[in-house]
């Protein structure tokens with residue numbers, strides 16, 4: 776199995792090769808490249824805190840922007856979370872002015888949310904890690920017909936929201952609900 780460091784290096788090589796190929800095909804030189812990455816990352820610096828699906832469950836923080844800048848320093852690299860990128864796009868495409876707060880939630884391999892604040896005219900982030908809306912790994916209590924369910928998240932943690940309500944989590948929950956429903960019917 777490939778190490779996390781190797782996978783991160785391979786990712787940087789892939790991106791650099793892809794950008795060079797696109798520039799060659801268009802006979803143009805890009806001065807700025809933006810990447811929307813499906814990972815928890817610091818919105819201010821481009822440091823990826825965790826990207827289990829890309830680099831494994833035990834990956835350490837990785838300064839992706841610096842790694843890309845070292846490989847192709849002539850380009851200004853912008854790294855944003857994919858949910859952030861989608862919410863920015865939705866907010867900008869609105870015809871009517873936005874007032875209050877707009878929230879975008881994704882349910883796929885994981886669960887994430889972002890909120891756009893019209894008062895701040897942007898996406899507020901926390902001052903420590905540059906994050907917002909990584910709700911899939913919040914611990915939750917899940918029960919069905921008075922039975923408490925326990926599930927394992929893809930990150931290895933117990934009873935995180937993803938364990939019950941992500942794409943894979945919903946499969947797990949529905950199977951458990953079916954078993955519990957049969958048990959209740961047998962008792963009745």
Ligand SMILES: [Zn+2]
Pocket residue numbers: 911912928929930931932935937
């Ligand atoms: Zn988790």
